[in-house]
Amino acid sequence: MESNNEVWKTEECSEKFLKNIRDCIPLALEQIDTVLRVIQGVAPKVGNFLDLGCGDGVLGDAILTKYPESRGVFLDISQPMLQNARKRLGSNKKLEFIIQDFGNSKWVGSVKSNAPFDVVVSGLAIHHQPDARKKGIYKEIYELLVPGGLFLNLEHVAPKSQWVRKAYEDLFIDSLYSFSKKNNTNKSRERIAEEFHDRTSKGVNILAPLETQCNWLEELGFIDVDCFMKIFELTLFGGIKPKRYQ
Numbered sequence: 001m002e003s004n005n006e007v008w009k010t011e012e013c014s015e016k017f018l019k020n021i022r023d024c025i026p027l028a029l030e031q032i033d034t035v036l037r038v039i040q041g042v043a044p045k046v047g048n049f050l051d052l053g054c055g056d057g058v059l060g061d062a063i064l065t066k067y068p069e070s071r072g073v074f075l076d077i078s079q080p081m082l083q084n085a086r087k088r089l090g091s092n093k094k095l096e097f098i099i100q101d102f103g104n105s106k107w108v109g110s111v112k113s114n115a116p117f118d119v120v121v122s123g124l125a126i127h128h129q130p131d132a133r134k135k136g137i138y139k140e141i142y143e144l145l146v147p148g149g150l151f152l153n154l155e156h157v158a159p160k161s162q163w164v165r166k167a168y169e170d171l172f173i174d175s176l177y178s179f180s181k182k183n184n185t186n187k188s189r190e191r192i193a194e195e196f197h198d199r200t201s202k203g204v205n206i207l208a209p210l211e212t213q214c215n216w217l218e219e220l221g222f223i224d225v226d227c228f229m230k231i232f233e234l235t236l237f238g239g240i241k242p243k244r245y246q
């Protein structure tokens with residue numbers, strides 16, 4: 001399957017995701033907390049980091065809050081998303097916002113002057129790429145990391161069975177419904193389920209199994225590859241570039 005990133009470039013898709021979906025991602029706060037705990041365990045001094053497919057910069061923002069001295073690079077294909085990231089994070093000499101498509105390896109050149117990175121994070125973005133390209137991106141990340149650096153991917157992965165898919169969808173719809181009730185929108189759960197199934201960004205998902213992706217990381221040389229959190233199709237996985245670069 002080929003990637004189609006055009007939807008993310010639109011104001012409509014960006015706003016819908018940021019206003020209606022991001023805060024409803026099941027266990028979103030716990031995922032961010034786990035990202036920070038893994039970073040603390042592996043790289044307690046974060047000099048610099050890259051947030052790849054940053055959206056409005058939610059992951060990088062969490063890193064900056066915990067490591068205010070760090071320098072962050074925020075890369076995304078979508079101008080509206082990057083505008084939201086700038087709004088959220090403000091302009092600051094230690095931050096760089098880069099519009100680039102990681103669908104081909106040219107993006108690497110745009111961050112080279114900021115590399116190597118202590119940490120690379122990515123949230124719900126790489127799954128829009130075909131599998132060969134996912135693996136290519138993981139290799140590019142490996143090369144951009146400092147020896148001992150950490151890659152963390154908060155990612156949507158392929159379920160192993162149809163019932164896991166259904167459980168994931170039900171969980172997400174329940175979360176959207178309870179958010180909607182809190183905001184007094186009067187939408188029924190059925191209506192919310194319809195909107196969830198019809199969402200534009202769903203069509204550009206190319207999900208790969210967690211185990212396959214962890215195997216790719218190991219093949220590329222990452223060590224301590226692990227899944228740090230998982231609920232149905234939502235995972236946080238990653239690995240470390242060995243200190244002695246081979």
Ligand SMILES: C[S@@+](CC[C@H](N)C(=O)[O-])C[C@H]1O[C@@H](n2cnc3c(N)ncnc32)[C@H](O)[C@@H]1O
Nearest residue numbers: 008053054055076077078101102103123124125
């Ligand atoms: C589901 S959003 C997640 C945003 C953010 N990382 C988060 O966790 O909230 C996916 C993001 O990936 C970006 N994206 C998708 N394909 C991309 C590509 N080929 N190159 C760069 N960014 C891409 C989208 O523009 C969007 O901001």
